[in-house]
Amino acid sequence: MDEREFLAARFEEHRPHLRAVAYRMLGSVSEADDAVQEAWLRVDRDGGAGVHNLGGWLTTIVSRICLNILRARKAHREEPLGELSEPPDPRQAPEEEALLADSVGLALLVVLETLDPAERLAFVLHDLFAVPFDEIAGILGRSSAAARQLASRARRRVRGAPVPEREPRRTVVEAFLAAARGGDLDALVAVLDPDVVIHTGKTIVRGADAVAGGARAFARIAALAQPVLAGDTPAAIAYDDGGEAISVALFTIADGRVLALDIIDDPDRIAALELAPLDE
Numbered sequence: 001m002d003e004r005e006f007l008a009a010r011f012e013e014h015r016p017h018l019r020a021v022a023y024r025m026l027g028s029v030s031e032a033d034d035a036v037q038e039a040w041l042r043v044d045r046d047g048g049a050g051v052h053n054l055g056g057w058l059t060t061i062v063s064r065i066c067l068n069i070l071r072a073r074k075a076h077r078e079e080p081l082g083e084l085s086e087p088p089d090p091r092q093a094p095e096e097e098a099l100l101a102d103s104v105g106l107a108l109l110v111v112l113e114t115l116d117p118a119e120r121l122a123f124v125l126h127d128l129f130a131v132p133f134d135e136i137a138g139i140l141g142r143s144s145a146a147a148r149q150l151a152s153r154a155r156r157r158v159r160g161a162p163v164p165e166r167e168p169r170r171t172v173v174e175a176f177l178a179a180a181r182g183g184d185l186d187a188l189v190a191v192l193d194p195d196v197v198i199h200t201g202k203t204i205v206r207g208a209d210a211v212a213g214g215a216r217a218f219a220r221i222a223a224l225a226q227p228v229l230a231g232d233t234p235a236a237i238a239y240d241d242g243g244e245a246i247s248v249a250l251f252t253i254a255d256g257r258v259l260a261l262d263i264i265d266d267p268d269r270i271a272a273l274e275l276a277p278l279d280e
């Protein structure tokens with residue numbers, strides 16, 4: 001085994017951890033995979049000679065890539081919605097993607113979306129992965145004390161975030177579907193939190209106006225959808241003409257508005273959901 005093959009093998013050993021870090025940083029499985037792949041390209045180009053702590057070095061590389069992505073997001077807050085479906089990624093087994101997505105509650109991801117990129121990095125690395133502040137400071141280019149302060153500020157915001165209310169979940173889901181079916185932009189904006197976040201595969205949309213602007217992308221699915229519970233999460237499931245489930249939208253709701261939507265169209269992930277009627 002030559003040096004490159006050895007490095008590739010070691011990288012694969014660390015890939016699950018790197019994906020977990022990237023997912024919590026970015027809130028998107030597809031973007032997390034892209035960040036990890038970019039990390040490998042950099043490692044493959046530069047080599048790992050003289051690196052004593054490979055895991056820490058790789059985490060630093062992935063974190064810096066994620067930080068750049070988060071900063072780019074902040075500079076371009078609204079993104080086109082595009083299509084709701086995307087071709088499955090052959091590199092990633094659906095069951096692994098489901099486990100990764102389920103390992104972090106959508107409500108936490110919604111709160112993390114509100115953090116400044118540096119705050120998010122400091123909080124995720126320290127509070128979720130126990131990375132020392134000295135290492136976080138090096139990634140951010142700040143002092144250890146500043147990194148500690150960023151994590152502390154993020155922690156207060158996470159702890160102070162409102163707990164999504166259970167009522168009136170069905171009313172909110174039905175209002176969203178009705179507005180999407182009818183193309184009523186005003187009604188759609190009214191049921192969305194101003195800072196709503198929607199994950200649709202590789203696409204992430206932020207802000208009520210941006211979501212409403214792409215309402216036509218929801219119309220076809222909304223016309224076929226009905227409210228359900230996915231575990232304890234309010235959701236809407238759409239079936240094709242043959243009765244096969246083609247999409248499930250998971251709702252995070254607070255104060256009578258939609259805080260977040262996670263739209264799933266992978267058949268294996270849909271089949272793994274425990275669905276029941278949403279009677280509330």
